[in-house]
Amino acid sequence: MAAAQSSETKPPPGSPGLAVPCPRHPGTETALRCSKCETPICPRCFIQTPVGARCRDCARLKRVPTYDVAPILIVRGLAASVGAGLALGFAWLYLAQAVRFVLFLDLLVAAGVGYLIAEAATRAARLKSGPALQAVASLGMVVAYLPQLFVTGIQPLGVLGLVIGLAVVISRLR
Secondary structure, eight states, rough: HHHHHHHSSSSSSTTTOOOOOOOTTTTOOOOBOOOOOOOBTTTTEEEETEEEEEOOOHHHHHHHHHHTTOOOHHHHHHHHHHHHHHHHHHHHHHHHHHTTTTHHHHHHHHHHHHHHHHHHHHHHHHTOOSSHHHHHHHHHHHHHHHHHHHOOOOOHHHHHHHHHHHHHHHTTTO
16 A cells, blocks of 8 residues: 555656756756657757757757768868869959950959859769868868969959959858
């Protein structure tokens, strides 16, 4: 009879409705539990998965494969973006001199150069993207601006083209 009374006063650990403190946030009481290990989890620390709410340990968060770039792929992306930057930099210089009479066409060319450098970097890195490749391709865009810098000096339109090209590179590899 005594065993029956103790089970009535204290429900089993997995029973719904029992508010207990969250192990990660002791000041927060929760009735929610991980669907795998039954650890109490509060709304701030649970992770919704296809099989239910899980704690951080059971959810096993991994990086998205597109953003998981191996160091060798970063090196390949660097080589491709610097190479493309050199080649496209001279083309950009030539086209900028040819279309100088049309004010904003130079900026459109700069955006195209940024797009092509980003494409070269991502294709060399097996279609990966992310912050590492954004930095690598941005370096390629700066390399593409160097021929213009050495031939014409610092021109406001060229600097604006560089900024637009960098914005295209970063948005393309996001």
